[in-house]
Amino acid sequence: MKHSEIKDHIIKTASHLFYHKGYNLTGINEIISEAGIAKATLYNHFKSKEDICLAYLQYKNSAFLTKIKEVCASKKKGIGQVLAVFDFLEAFFKDKDFNGCWCINTISELPKENQRIRSEIQQQKNSLINFLTELVGQNLPDHSTLEQQKLAKQIYLLYEGAVAESHLHQNDWPITSARELCNSIIN
Amino acid sequence: MKHSEIKDHIIKTASHLFYHKGYNLTGINEIISEAGIAKATLYNHFKSKEDICLAYLQYKNSAFLTKIKEVCASKKKGIGQVLAVFDFLEAFFKDKDFNGCWCINTISELPKENQRIRSEIQQQKNSLINFLTELVGQNLPDHSTLEQQKLAKQIYLLYEGAVAESHLHQNDWPITSARELCNSIIN
Amino acid sequence: MKHSEIKDHIIKTASHLFYHKGYNLTGINEIISEAGIAKATLYNHFKSKEDICLAYLQYKNSAFLTKIKEVCASKKKGIGQVLAVFDFLEAFFKDKDFNGCWCINTISELPKENQRIRSEIQQQKNSLINFLTELVGQNLPDHSTLEQQKLAKQIYLLYEGAVAESHLHQNDWPITSARELCNSIIN
Amino acid sequence: MKHSEIKDHIIKTASHLFYHKGYNLTGINEIISEAGIAKATLYNHFKSKEDICLAYLQYKNSAFLTKIKEVCASKKKGIGQVLAVFDFLEAFFKDKDFNGCWCINTISELPKENQRIRSEIQQQKNSLINFLTELVGQNLPDHSTLEQQKLAKQIYLLYEGAVAESHLHQNDWPITSARELCNSIIN
DNA sequence: GATGAATGAGAGTTCATTCAT
DNA sequence: TATGAATGAACTCTCATTCAT
Numbered sequence: 001m002k003h004s005e006i007k008d009h010i011i012k013t014a015s016h017l018f019y020h021k022g023y024n025l026t027g028i029n030e031i032i033s034e035a036g037i038a039k040a041t042l043y044n045h046f047k048s049k050e051d052i053c054l055a056y057l058q059y060k061n062s063a064f065l066t067k068i069k070e071v072c073a074s075k076k077k078g079i080g081q082v083l084a085v086f087d088f089l090e091a092f093f094k095d096k097d098f099n100g101c102w103c104i105n106t107i108s109e110l111p112k113e114n115q116r117i118r119s120e121i122q123q124q125k126n127s128l129i130n131f132l133t134e135l136v137g138q139n140l141p142d143h144s145t146l147e148q149q150k151l152a153k154q155i156y157l158l159y160e161g162a163v164a165e166s167h168l169h170q171n172d173w174p175i176t177s178a179r180e181l182c183n184s185i186i187n
Numbered sequence: 188m189k190h191s192e193i194k195d196h197i198i199k200t201a202s203h204l205f206y207h208k209g210y211n212l213t214g215i216n217e218i219i220s221e222a223g224i225a226k227a228t229l230y231n232h233f234k235s236k237e238d239i240c241l242a243y244l245q246y247k248n249s250a251f252l253t254k255i256k257e258v259c260a261s262k263k264k265g266i267g268q269v270l271a272v273f274d275f276l277e278a279f280f281k282d283k284d285f286n287g288c289w290c291i292n293t294i295s296e297l298p299k300e301n302q303r304i305r306s307e308i309q310q311q312k313n314s315l316i317n318f319l320t321e322l323v324g325q326n327l328p329d330h331s332t333l334e335q336q337k338l339a340k341q342i343y344l345l346y347e348g349a350v351a352e353s354h355l356h357q358n359d360w361p362i363t364s365a366r367e368l369c370n371s372i373i374n
Numbered sequence: 375m376k377h378s379e380i381k382d383h384i385i386k387t388a389s390h391l392f393y394h395k396g397y398n399l400t401g402i403n404e405i406i407s408e409a410g411i412a413k414a415t416l417y418n419h420f421k422s423k424e425d426i427c428l429a430y431l432q433y434k435n436s437a438f439l440t441k442i443k444e445v446c447a448s449k450k451k452g453i454g455q456v457l458a459v460f461d462f463l464e465a466f467f468k469d470k471d472f473n474g475c476w477c478i479n480t481i482s483e484l485p486k487e488n489q490r491i492r493s494e495i496q497q498q499k500n501s502l503i504n505f506l507t508e509l510v511g512q513n514l515p516d517h518s519t520l521e522q523q524k525l526a527k528q529i530y531l532l533y534e535g536a537v538a539e540s541h542l543h544q545n546d547w548p549i550t551s552a553r554e555l556c557n558s559i560i561n
Numbered sequence: 562m563k564h565s566e567i568k569d570h571i572i573k574t575a576s577h578l579f580y581h582k583g584y585n586l587t588g589i590n591e592i593i594s595e596a597g598i599a600k601a602t603l604y605n606h607f608k609s610k611e612d613i614c615l616a617y618l619q620y621k622n623s624a625f626l627t628k629i630k631e632v633c634a635s636k637k638k639g640i641g642q643v644l645a646v647f648d649f650l651e652a653f654f655k656d657k658d659f660n661g662c663w664c665i666n667t668i669s670e671l672p673k674e675n676q677r678i679r680s681e682i683q684q685q686k687n688s689l690i691n692f693l694t695e696l697v698g699q700n701l702p703d704h705s706t707l708e709q710q711k712l713a714k715q716i717y718l719l720y721e722g723a724v725a726e727s728h729l730h731q732n733d734w735p736i737t738s739a740r741e742l743c744n745s746i747i748n
Numbered sequence: 749g750a751t752g753a754a755t756g757a758g759a760g761t762t763c764a765t766t767c768a769t
Numbered sequence: 770t771a772t773g774a775a776t777g778a779a780c781t782c783t784c785a786t787t788c789a790t
Binding site for chain 5 (some may be wrong): 771772773774775776777778779780781782783784785786787788789790
C-alpha cells in the first residue's frame with residue numbers, strides 16, 4: 001500500500017467508527033485494530049486523534065456534498081430540484097449507515113475551546129448554505145437575490161432540523177414534515 | 188443539609204458541568220470537587236454516573252418547560268403566543284448559560300445501546316411537541332385538529348433547528364429565520 | 375426484637391452470605407440490606423466486620439458439631455458410628471446449602487497476620503479431632519489409646535480431604551473413597 | 562527486556578503476591594509497584610486481573626508437577642516412588658515459601674459464577690490424579706487397573722488433606738499421618 | 749439504642765501519546 | 770517508514786467505618 005492509500009484507509013476506518021460510536025467513545029486502539037495497522041503507523045500519518053477527527057469530518061462532508069448535488073442534479077429543473085434535498089435526506093435516512101449529522105454529533109463531544117474543529121464544522125455548514133443558495137438561485141429565479149438568500153437559510157434550517165429529529169425519533173416524519181413546509185414556501 | 192437538598196445540589200452542580208463541558212468530558216471527580224462532597228457521598232445518592240445524567244436531563248427539561256410556558260402565557264392570546272416560543276429562544280440564546288440543546292448534546296455522546304437515556308430524551312421531545320400542539324390548539328382555533336397537529340410538528344422542527352443552528356453558528360439568525368418562517372405559516 | 379435477637383439475626387444473615395459468597399466478596403451493605411437493619415445498628419452489635427466473621431465461624435461450627443454428633447449417635451454402636459461421619463458428610467454434600475468448609479474458605483481470604491481468626495479456626499479443627507478421638511475411643515475399644523489417637527487423626531484427614539474435594543469437583547466420589555479407606559483401616 | 566520476559570516477570574511477581582497475600586487482597590497497584598512497571602504496561606500484557614490469576618495458577622501447577630515428578634523419579638522403583646509424594650510434600654511444607662494449595666486458596670476467593678478459573682483448577686487437580694494413577698500403575702503392578710485407580714484417588718485425597726491441614730495447623734503431623742496411612746494401603 | 753448520611757482510601761480499568769528499535 | 774512495548778493520568782465505582790442526630 002502506498003503512503004496516501006494507508007492514510008485513506010485510516011480515514012475510512014476511523015470515520016466509520018467515529019460516526020457510529022462517537023468520537024470520544026472510539027479509542028485509538030479500536031481504530032488501529034480495525035484498520036490492521038500498528039499504533040505508531042497511525043501516528044506517523046496523523047499528529048493526534050484530533051487530526052483524524054478533522055480528516056473524518058472533511059471526508060464525510062465531501063462525500064455528502066457530492067451525493068446531494070448528484071441527487072438534485074438528477075431532477076428536472078425547478079421546484080423539484082429544491083425539494084430534492086429532502087429526497088436525498090429520505091434516502092440517507094433509510095440507509096443502514098445513517099446516524100444523524102456528523103457535525104452535530106461531533107461538536108457535542110468537544111470542549112468549547114476547540115476552535116479548530118468548531119470552525120471546520122461551521123465552514124461545512126456554510127458550504128451547505130452556499131449550495132442551497134445556488135440551488136434556490138438556479139431554480140427559483142423569480143425571487144429577488146435577497147429573498148433567495150432568506151429562502152436558502154430557511155431550507156437549511158428545515159434540513160438540519162429534519163436530519164436531527166429523524167435521527168432522534170428514529171422516524172422519517174420530520175423529513176416529510178420539513179419537505180411539506182419547504183414546498184409551501186417555495187410555491 | 189437535608190438528604191434531598193444534597194441530591195439537588197449534586198444535580199445542579201452536575202447539570203452545569205454536563206451542559207457546558209459535555210457528559211463524557213465531565214468526570215465524577217470534577218462533580219464532587221465542584222460540589223464539595225466526597226466521592227462515596229455522591230454514590231450514596233446516585234447509583235451511577237448514568238443516573239446522574241438522567242437526573243440532569245430531567246432537571247433541564249423541567250426548568251425548560253416551566254420557563255417556555257411562562258413566556259408564552261405572558262403574551263396576549265393569538266398568534267403572538269405561538270411566536271413566543273421564538274421569543275423565549277431568543278432570550279435563551281442570549282443568556283450566557285446557553286449551550287444548545289442538552290438532549291442533542293447528550294445523545295451524541297452515548298452509545299446506541301443506551302436505551303434508558305435515549306427514551307428519556309425522546310419523551311422530552313414528545314412533551315415539547317405536546318406543548319406546542321396545545322399552544323397551537325388554543326391560539327389557532329380556526330384550523331382543523333389535523334392541521335393543528337401538522338403545524339405543531341413544523342414549529343417543533345423550526346424550533347429544534349433554530350436551537351441547534353444558533354448554537355453552532357453562535358449567531359441568532361437561525362432564530363430570526365425560524366420565527367419568520369413560523370409567522371408565515373400560521374397566518 | 376430484643377437486643378440478642380437482632381444479634382442472632384445479623385449472624386445468621388451474615389453467615390449465609392459469607393459462606394456462599396465469601397468473606398471479602400460480601401460487603402457490609404449487603405449484610406444490612408439483607409438483614410433489613412441500619413448500618414449503625416450493625417456496628418452497635420459488632421465492633422467490626424472481623425467480629426462478625428468470628429461469630430459466623432462459631433455459629434457454623436456449633437451447628438456442625440451438634441449435627442454430626444447427632445448423626446453418629448443415631449447409629450448402632452461400633453464401626454458404624456465411626457463411618458457415620460461420612461454419612462453425615464454425604465448428606466451435607468447433597469444439601470443445597472453445601473459450599474465446602476467455612477474454615478478453609480475463610481482462612482484463604484485472610485492475611486497471614488490475622489491471628490485472631492486463624493486461632494479460632496485451629497480451635498474448631500481441634501474440637502473436631504477431639505470429637506473423632508472420643509468417637510474412636512467409644513467404638514473401637516480394642517485399640518490402644520495411642521492407636522486410637524492416630525486413627526482419629528487419619529479419619530480427620532480423610533474427612534477434611536473429602537469435604538474439600540467433593541466441593542472442588544462437585545462430586546461425591548471423594549466422600550465414597552474416603553469412607554472406604556476409613557472402613558479398611560478400622561477393621 | 563523482551564515481551565515474553567516482561568510477561569514472565571509479571572507472572573512471577575503476581576504469583577508470589579497472590580499465593581502469599583491472597584488474590585483479592587493483592588491489588589493491581591501492588592503488583593505493578595513490586596514489578597516496577599506502569600499500570601498500562603501490565604494491561605498491555607494481560608486483559609484483566611482474572612487473566613493474571615489464570616497465568617498464576619498455571620505457573621504454579623507447572624512448577625509443581627515438574628518438581629513432584631522429579632522427586633518421585635529420584636527414588637528407587639516400587640513403593641518408595643509412591644510414598645515419595647509425601648516426601649515431596651514434607652520438603653514443600655518446610656520451604657519458607659509454603660502457603661498451602663494455590664487452588665484451594667484461590668477457589669475460596671472467587672464467586673461461584675467464575676467458571677473459567679474453577680475449571681482450570683479442576684483440570685489441575687485431575688492432572689494430579691492422572692499423575693498419581695500413572696505412578697501407582699508403574700510401581701504397584703500387582704494390583705488390577707481398577708484397584709490402581711481407586712488407590713490413586715485415595716492417595717490423592719490423603720495428599721490434599723495433608724496439604725491443607727499442615728498449612729492450617731502449621732505443623733507437619735498431617736503429612737506424617739497421611740504418609741503412614743498411604744503406606745498401610747499400598748503394602 | 750437506633751439511624752442514615754458522609755467519608756478517605758483504594759479498587760480495577762482505559763486513555764491518547766511517545767520512544768527506542 | 771513501520772513497529773509494538775511502555776507510560777502517566779484519568780476514568781467510574783466500592784470499601785469498611787464513623788458520627789451527629
